[in-house]
Amino acid sequence: MLGINAVFHDPAAALVIDGRIAAAAEEERFSRRKHGKTPVPFSTWELPEQSMRWCLAAAGIDADDLDAIAYSYDPALAMTPAEDVTAEDWEGLRTLFVRRAPLFVRTTLGTARVPEITYVPHHVAHAASAWLAAGFDRAAVAVLDGRGERASHLSGHARGATLEVLATSELPNSLGIVYEELTAHLGYRRSSDEYKVMALAAYGQPAHLERFDELLRFDGHGGIHTDRVEWSTFAPPGRGDGTLDAAHADLASSVQTRLEEVLVELATWLRETTGETNLALAGGVALNCVANSRLHREAGFERIWVQPAAGDAGTALGAALAVAARAGDAIAPMATAALGRGWSDADLEHQLHTAAVPFERPPDIADATADILARNGIVAWFQGRSEFGPRALGQRSLLAHPGHAENTERLNDVKGREQFRPVAPMVRAERAAEVFDGVLPSPYMLFVHRVRPEWRDRIPAVVHVDGTARVQTVDPADEPLVAEMLAEFDRRTGLPVVVNTSLNTAGRPIVDTPREALELFGSAPVDLLAIGPFAVHRRAVTR
Numbered sequence: 319m320l321g322i323n324a325v326f327h328d329p330a331a332a333l334v335i336d337g338r339i340a341a342a343a344e345e346e347r348f349s350r351r352k353h354g355k356t357p358v359p360f361s362t363w364e365l366p367e368q369s370m371r372w373c374l375a376a377a378g379i380d381a382d383d384l385d386a387i388a389y390s391y392d393p394a395l396a397m398t399p400a401e402d403v404t405a406e407d408w409e410g411l412r413t414l415f416v417r418r419a420p421l422f423v424r425t426t427l428g429t430a431r432v433p434e435i436t437y438v439p440h441h442v443a444h445a446a447s448a449w450l451a452a453g454f455d456r457a458a459v460a461v462l463d464g465r466g467e468r469a470s471h472l473s474g475h476a477r478g479a480t481l482e483v484l485a486t487s488e489l490p491n492s493l494g495i496v497y498e499e500l501t502a503h504l505g506y507r508r509s510s511d512e513y514k515v516m517a518l519a520a521y522g523q524p525a526h527l528e529r530f531d532e533l534l535r536f537d538g539h540g541g542i543h544t545d546r547v548e549w550s551t552f553a554p555p556g557r558g559d560g561t562l563d564a565a566h567a568d569l570a571s572s573v574q575t576r577l578e579e580v581l582v583e584l585a586t587w588l589r590e591t592t593g594e595t596n597l598a599l600a601g602g603v604a605l606n607c608v609a610n611s612r613l614h615r616e617a618g619f620e621r622i623w624v625q626p627a628a629g630d631a632g633t634a635l636g637a638a639l640a641v642a643a644r645a646g647d648a649i650a651p652m653a654t655a656a657l658g659r660g661w662s663d664a665d666l667e668h669q670l671h672t673a674a675v676p677f678e679r680p681p682d683i684a685d686a687t688a689d690i691l692a693r694n695g696i697v698a699w700f701q702g703r704s705e706f707g708p709r710a711l712g713q714r715s716l717l718a719h720p721g722h723a724e725n726t727e728r729l730n731d732v733k734g735r736e737q738f739r740p741v742a743p744m745v746r747a748e749r750a751a752e753v754f755d756g757v758l759p760s761p762y763m764l765f766v767h768r769v770r771p772e773w774r775d776r777i778p779a780v781v782h783v784d785g786t787a788r789v790q791t792v793d794p795a796d797e798p799l800v801a802e803m804l805a806e807f808d809r810r811t812g813l814p815v816v817v818n819t820s821l822n823t824a825g826r827p828i829v830d831t832p833r834e835a836l837e838l839f840g841s842a843p844v845d846l847l848a849i850g851p852f853a854v855h856r857r858a859v860t861r
Contacts, residue, residue: 319645320373320384321638322366322423323630325391325416325440326464327357327509329366330631330706332657333373334638337647339451341376342657342706343369344631347830357509359408362415366634367426372659374427381427387435388641390443390633393417395467438637440466441601442481444625447636448598449476450643452623453651458594460585462542463601463630464494464509471601473540473584475592479643484591485540493577494603496534496544500573503549504566505558509602516606517739519574520784522567526552530576536583540591560736577603578612585617595620600636604628604764605708607788611765614757626655626762627707635706654796655762656713658704659830666850669832677854684799687717687848688806691816694719695845696732698821700835701799704828709763710820711790712744712800714828714835716844718817723778725817732842734824740788741819743780746804747791749814753777759791777815790818 321332332342345354348368355361374381399410415422416437424432438446444461459474459481466472470492473485498508501515529552535543549555552572553565585597597619604610605628614622625632643649661669670677680686687697697717705711716732718725720743730737747759756767766786769777780787794801808814821829823842829835832849839847839854847854 319386319388319638319642320370321388321390321634321636322370323390323634323637324365324419325362325412326630327353327355328629328631329354329364329369330627330634331366331369331373332635332638333377334635334642334647335377337642338650339635339652339657341373342627342635343372343659343704344706344827345369346827347658347704348372350827352825352827353510359412359415362412363418363422365422365426370426376659381429382431384433385645386433386641387423388443388637389416389419389435389437390440390637391416392437392439392467394437395439436641438640440633441469441472441486442640443633443636444600445472445474445476445481445598445636446640446643447627447632448600448623448625449481450479450639450649451625451635451652452596452598454596454598454623456594457596457598458585458588458592458619459598460588461599461601462493462581462603464498465489465492470494471542473588475594476598479649484588487542491542491544493534493542493544493580494601496547497573497577497603499547499549500570503555504570505556507558511558512602513605514736514739515570516574516608517782518567519570519608520782520786521562521738522564522569522571524572524575525568526572527575530572534576534580536580536587538587540584540587542580542584560738562738574608577606578609581609581613582616585613585619589618597622599623600625600628600632602629607764607766611756611767614765622757624762624764626705626709626711626764628764629708631707655705655707655709655711656703657706660703661832661850663850666832666852669836670849670852670854673833673836675836675854677852679851680853683848683851683853684803685806686853687803687846688810690846691717691719691807692810694722694725696729696843697846697848698835698839698844700821700829700832700847700849704830707762709790710818710828711761711763712792712797712818714821714830716819716821718779719811720777720779720815720817721811721813725779729817729819732844733819733822740782741780741817742788742790743777743815744790744792744800744804744818745815746801747793749808750789750791753815754787754789756789759793760789761791761793761796763788763790765789777813779817780815
């Protein structure tokens with residue numbers, strides 16, 4: 319089953335073979351265009367061409383071998399194109415392009431024999447990416463994002479391969495769109511920079527919470543209502559330049575707090591309605607790790623599983639899983655987010671020779687990396703298959719020492735991003751509870767944790783202004799090389815934590831290929847490129 323997301327933003331492809339996730343990748347990693355494309359109706363025809371072809375090539379199959387193609391949007395649920403496709407902000411054009419998807423796919427894959435496309439409703443695809451990938455036999459399911467065909471939210475009850483839809487919220491009611499509008503009002507890019515607003519919220523107070531209690535509401539029956547917000551009555555428009563304005567921070571805090579409250583009310587209703595102890599989450603709102611943590615504390619679920627690619631990219635995977643499950647395949651749980659491209663040691667060595675940079679192959683790259691980190695160097699870490707989703711999880715990461723407070727500013731300078739944004743810690747799973755309080759294990763960096771008081775002064779680089787950190791736990795059984803590096807760093811410093819942020823610079827997708835890793839290393843003040851088993855040192859390059 320080949321799954322495709324192409325409608326709004328973050329186009330992606332995923333391949334499921336006999337119920338097992340074989341490959342998944344976002345188009346931005348190939349095109350080097352952040353989020354793949356602009357989320358407007360005119361771009362709906364743009365398929366994730368390169369990621370589609372790569373998924374097939376990675377599995378060694380041709381398009382002719384596919385049983386089905388799943389597309390994560392159902393035009394039957396969307397607006398019917400009128401004679402004038404310019405009406406309703408060109409929404410009819412979006413539907414028209416989706417209906418033309420079979421022709422686009424056939425052209426992209428270069429074959430006349432393409433299986434019939436199965437259209438999977440957008441929020442059903444989101445839901446499947448969560449409950450089926452989580453491996454839950456039964457679960458409550460919540461999907462919240464900006465929008466799908468006509469709705470912005472789905473609450474459901476999953477049992478086996480079946481999803482019962484319990485409630486939806488019809489447009490224009492949308493928590494996701496409200497957050498997008500706030501992002502744009504503050505001067506940042508909507509459908510892209512919402513995580514910046516989440517970080518900014520920690521610097522403010524929910525001064526306007528009483529007013530947002532009226533504007534964003536849970537109706538008590540599974541529905542969400544949002545009224546139009548006149549943003550300038552709360553704060554003037556922002557410039558999006560990274561400045562810390564108190565009025566903007568208070569506005570961000572007010573919306574963030576109210577979002578959390580509405581989500582807790584919704585999730586509590588969902589638990590009481592379904593009687594389930596497991597909750598599966600997806601949709602762009604599910605990338606709000608602060609809200610996820612509050613759900614864990616207050617909604618009463620024993621386990622919450624969030625799809626690592628919770629945004630629209632994940633609907634490619636969800637659509638494929640939904641169609642595979644419907645066909646009778648037993649779905650294997652998603653064991654890792656490392657589902658993208660990878661290179662053999664021989665390939666990496668060839669790339670390094672081609673780049674004509676001096677490099678070495680140390681006896682142990684994990685030990686060599688820990689040595690540089692212990693001496694307060696910055697390391698570009700390029701290992702294994704790239705991550706599916708927006709988080710760097712130890713495959714394409716920038717690493718640093720957490721014990722120096724100035725490393726937060728230092729890394730933000732390296733990446734060229736706003737100084738109010740935090741950087742995250744990675745920690746071996748067995749040591750995590752010593753340092754952090756919250757949802758553990760946390761392998762996909764989708765929850766925030768309180769840093770225990772006795773550790774805050776020891777690892778200041780990863781402690782946000784509110785005393786929290788967005789933790790990634792590392793299980794040695796799943797990520798032995800990363801776990802070894804953490805252990806070696808701990809042996810040298812007495813700190814079981816390393817700073818982990820994504821291997822990219824501002825406005826660019828995460829590095830995906832060896833060439834891109836070398837380009838970043840050559841243009842940023844990074845001390846070591848640890849690429850597979852090879853080490854490229856700054857001192858060697860600059861001699």
